Amino acid sequence: xxxxxxxxxxxxxxxxxxxxLMGQGKHQILVLDEVHEWNINIxxxxxxxxxxxxxxxxxxxxxxxxxxxxxxxAKFFGDAPVIEVPGRIFPVEDKTPTGRxxxxxxxxxxRKGHNVLVFEAGKKEIAETTELIxxxxxxAEIVPLHGELESSEQARAFxxxxxxxxxxxxxxxxxxxxxxxxxAVVDGGMERRVEVSDGVEGLYLKAISLADSKQRKGRxxxxxxxxxxxxxxxxxxxxFPVAEILRSxxxxxVLRLAEAGFDMEELDFxxxxxxxxxxxxxxxxxxxxxxxxxxxxxxxGNKVARxxxxxxxxxxxxxxxxxxxxxxxxxIAAILEQGExxxxxxxxxxxxxxxxxxxxxxxxxxxAQLLVWKAAESMSKDKMVENGIFVKAIFQAREKxxxxxxxxxxxxxxxRSSGNRENIxxxxxxxxxxxxxxxxxxxxxxxxxxxxxxxRESVVVxxxxxxxxxxxxxxxxxxxxxxxxxVRMVTKVDPMWLAxxxxxxxxxxxxxxxxxxxxxxxxxxxxxxxFNGTQIREESVPVPNHPEAxxxxxxxxxxxxxxxx
Numbered sequence: 001x002x003x004x005x006x007x008x009x010x011x012x013x014x015x016x017x018x019x020x021l022m023g024q025g026k027h028q029i030l031v032l033d034e035v036h037e038w039n040i041n042i043x044x045x046x047x048x049x050x051x052x053x054x055x056x057x058x059x060x061x062x063x064x065x066x067x068x069x070x071x072x073x074a075k076f077f078g079d080a081p082v083i084e085v086p087g088r089i090f091p092v093e094d095k096t097p098t099g100r101x102x103x104x105x106x107x108x109x110x111r112k113g114h115n116v117l118v119f120e121a122g123k124k125e126i127a128e129t130t131e132l133i134x135x136x137x138x139x140a141e142i143v144p145l146h147g148e149l150e151s152s153e154q155a156r157a158f159x160x161x162x163x164x165x166x167x168x169x170x171x172x173x174x175x176x177x178x179x180x181x182x183x184a185v186v187d188g189g190m191e192r193r194v195e196v197s198d199g200v201e202g203l204y205l206k207a208i209s210l211a212d213s214k215q216r217k218g219r220x221x222x223x224x225x226x227x228x229x230x231x232x233x234x235x236x237x238x239x240f241p242v243a244e245i246l247r248s249x250x251x252x253x254v255l256r257l258a259e260a261g262f263d264m265e266e267l268d269f270x271x272x273x274x275x276x277x278x279x280x281x282x283x284x285x286x287x288x289x290x291x292x293x294x295x296x297x298x299x300x301g302n303k304v305a306r307x308x309x310x311x312x313x314x315x316x317x318x319x320x321x322x323x324x325x326x327x328x329x330x331x332i333a334a335i336l337e338q339g340e341x342x343x344x345x346x347x348x349x350x351x352x353x354x355x356x357x358x359x360x361x362x363x364x365x366x367x368a369q370l371l372v373w374k375a376a377e378s379m380s381k382d383k384m385v386e387n388g389i390f391v392k393a394i395f396q397a398r399e400k401x402x403x404x405x406x407x408x409x410x411x412x413x414x415x416r417s418s419g420n421r422e423n424i425x426x427x428x429x430x431x432x433x434x435x436x437x438x439x440x441x442x443x444x445x446x447x448x449x450x451x452x453x454x455x456r457e458s459v460v461v462x463x464x465x466x467x468x469x470x471x472x473x474x475x476x477x478x479x480x481x482x483x484x485x486x487v488r489m490v491t492k493v494d495p496m497w498l499a500x501x502x503x504x505x506x507x508x509x510x511x512x513x514x515x516x517x518x519x520x521x522x523x524x525x526x527x528x529x530x531f532n533g534t535q536i537r538e539e540s541v542p543v544p545n546h547p548e549a550x551x552x553x554x555x556x557x558x559x560x561x562x563x564x565x
Contacts, residue, residue, distance in 0.1 A: 007464035012351065013041035014308075020048055021260040029060045032394040035073075035436060036065040036211070037175075038112065038243040038271065040253055047267040050320055067211045076270055090221040101211075103132035105186045105229050110140045110164045114184035114227065115220055118168045121190040121205055123148060126168045133166060145169035150392055171208075174216055185220040187213060189232020192474075195247035199280055199434075200450075202472030205481070207234035209241040222321045241272035250281035251311045255290055257295050259305045287433050287532065288315045291527040305412070308403055312431040313337055317404070319430035319501065320417075326408075327417035327429045328370060334401035335369050336489060341397055342372055352457065353388025362461040364491040365430055366467075367421070373397075426497050433502045436495060436534055437487060439464055444487055446470070455488040463492040465536075495536035496529075505532040514546050516556035523549040 002009055011019070013032070018024075030049065036040055049061050066087065073523060074080045099105040102118050106129070107118045117442060120126045126144045131140050141161040145154060146169065157167045157179055171191050194201060213230060220226030245253075248270050249272060252437040254264045264278050285291040288311065290301030297305070301319055307314035313333040317545075320329030335341055342354040357375045376389050384391050405415070417424075437444035439462060443451035452470060454460060468490035474483050499506045509528040517524045522542040531535040546552070 006017075012550060013039065013045060017041045017045050017048075017256075020045065021256055024416070029062065031062045031064065035063045036067045036240075038241075038245070039491055040244050040248060040250075042088070043243060043245045044253055044257070044267075047269045051262075051267055052352050053077075069120070073270065074267055074323055088224045089218060090223070092217055092221040092226045092228050094217075095227050095286070097229055097231055101129075101132070102186050102188050102231055103129045103136070106166055106168075106230065107136045107138050108290055109186070109229075110138050110166055110185045110225065113164055115165045115181045116184045116186060116450065117173060117182045117364065117390065118166065118169070118186045119173070119216055120168055120188050122170060122192045123147075124301060125188070126170070129168050133168075139330055140164045140166050143148045143167045146175060148390065148392065152216060171212075173219065174212065178222060179219070180223055182219055183224055183226040184228075185216055185226070186229045187216050187231060189213065189230060193247075195242075196249050197472070199249070199284070200470045200472055201249070202474065202483075204472075204474045205476065207232055207237050209238045211240045213237075245269065245271050246271050248283075249310075250277055251288075252280040252285045254278060255285055255297065255301060255305050257304065258291065258295065262379060285311065287502065288312070288431070289315060289502060289504065291317065302470055303411075308400075309333055309337055314431075315436060316427050316431035317408075318426075320427040321412055323420075323423040323427055324414070325417040325423045325427055326412060326415050328419065328424050329417070330401055330408075330415075331372060331373055331397075331495055332424070332428065334364050334397045334404060335366075335373065337394055337400050338397040340489075341369060341390055341394040341458070342374070342457070343385075343388050345388075353386070353458070355388075357387060358459060361459055364425065365458050365460060365489050366491055368459045369446075369489075381526060425493060426501060428491060429467055429493055429497050430501045432469070433498055433505060433532060434530065435467050435470060435487070436498060436536075437468065438534065439466075443557050446466075450485060452485045452487045454490060455486045458488070460490045460492060464495050465495045466490045467493050467498075495531060495534075498529050499529065502532075506530070511543060511546055511548075514543070514548050514552045516553050517542070518556075523552050 032045060033041060035046070039284065044492045046063070053061070070082045070084070074082050090318060097105060099108060104119065106116045106118050118129060120129055123146050125148060126260065126280070129492045130142050130144055133140070140163055140464065143156045143165065145157045145167050157169070160181055165181065167173065167182070173179065176416045189208055190205055192205055193202050195204055196202070213232070217228040220228050249266070257267070259266050282291060282295065285301065286471070288304075290298055290304050290311065292298055300315070303318045304314040307317060309317070313336050317326070317333050320326045342352065345352050354372055358371045361368045361371060371388060373394070375387070376384055376394055379389070381391050384394065398422055437446050437452065441455060444466060445451055450470075455471070460466065468487040471488050472483055472502055473486055474481060507530045509530065510525070512526040512528065514523050514525040516522075520542050523546045524540050525546055525554050527541045528535055543549070
């Protein structure tokens, strides 16, 4: 809440960024906390602040964090003063690993009466470790903790038990929550993190930084002296985690800054992204129709920038308004921003329960998600679980949709949707102009010639053309690390839809391979339509005034005379 009488405003870094860019940040002191997270909002705020201070802005800035590159950051701001406040924590002993894996270390600590927190990379590793600890027969309460669990299931991690407790968690327990009775940490030292490589989002298994390790270690000394066991297999680890701006898409940041009148290339960032990444973001924005060739924000770009969504999905909503399908596409955009609202089966051999809700849908994963959404509207939480619906995800998607609706209120007159399937899919295509794939020999190929396969959960039965979101998934097999090149949230399309939506990406090749057709009494040539570097149509068309018409007809006529002889 904010008013003329506000003396101190608390807000998220995202809202703070919007206020600054829109010129609403009227303050004497700007405090940025948790700077060590270095998400894109904080990164952009720091660059924005530095720029304005250099221009003589009259306000003070305080950057705060428990683990930060203080000297380097102070130098970035022209040798700004550093204030160090010692933390209060109980001593934590570094213990040399003796077990073969995380489970064995946890079992040994549990037998000594410790309450143990085990850090694992993901849900699969959590399941394997909890199974090993359970099979050992140790007397302990074993509790998994990760983002896909319901809040009631997550709450078990904070309960106190008469026997030792073992919480096996992802990095959600590193900073987001504090479990007050933990006095031992077994750190697997690995995490699954999202990174963008060559414009494609992927989920990679990588070692955590030494700063992250320090934070995890601190979990063991909150309430009493503790023990920390570092099981990280990597020998070469970075001092600090890779900043989000160096591993994420930059299109939204480029667009927001451009709308505020700034070229991202002109700002000085603490973690400076490569110019090539900024250029790629600008190219993507031009492809979406959000920027023109001069780098100016278009009318479409202005609307996209004001939506609390990724640029691709916001572009879908803008197109939906033009096509009269806002209500349906708002839901699809919220689901895309959140992730699937369907739960994955525990085993690859099980059939997902939610598929019985979409038995008639075999052409679009997004339409399947929409069917599940509509079915869930009349279900209780228990009924959702019974039908394979990811309850937590659907509630979060509903919240995102509510925020979207609020952002559109006053800007969009009609929220209703005609329900026209083709128009819904055309609106989806508006945000996926870079992701058109053609089927070829068992794989799906984009203009970059990368071969991909459908994600396992897809309902789509093979067609010729699809749009979808490329995604790289690094997995561990018996043979070692392996990368799956996937395309998810797939929809069969007519490629000419994209040509209509984004004509700036269409190139037409006329007049190829001319020949004379006596039945038409005309020279005929091949017309090829290319969209974003991919040929989407080839057809023969009469071209009476073709530049080579005279020579082509003469060649045909000479051939006819030869045949008669």
